[in-house]
Amino acid sequence: MKELLNVRQRTNEPRRRWFSSESLDLIVWMSDEDRLIGFELCYDKLHNEHSISWSENGGFRHMAVDDGEQRPGKHKATPMLIPNGHYNINKIQASFYNISHTLPQDIASFVSEAFSKQQPN
Secondary structure, eight states, X not given: OEEESSOOXXXXXXXXXXXXXXXXXXXXXXXXXXXXXXXXXXXXXXXXXEEEEEETTTEEEEEEEEOSOOOTTSOOOOOEXXXXXXXXXXXXXXXXXXXXXXXXXXXXXXXXXXXXXXXXX
């Protein structure tokens, strides 16, 4: 994964770093003290994109990505996350582990540790 530089930061949200590959995106959030506090892993980007996120306060959340393309006769809409409770944690973990060696060690360890606490859905 390659880190995207000059990522837009949102007002009143923790600082974020963004890493991307052809099939995965990983966004991590950092506290003011540069401590990792959450992440979002977007997977299956080329076919049926979904997102799994984890935060200190909210735990895990799984979403489907509505890319805004399926609007016959209308312009493309802004992509949106929609709730999607069912997921295969083993598949997601395997996808992440396959690319984790390309990430900074602290970030790879942080995400791996969060996944190790997740119960299969």
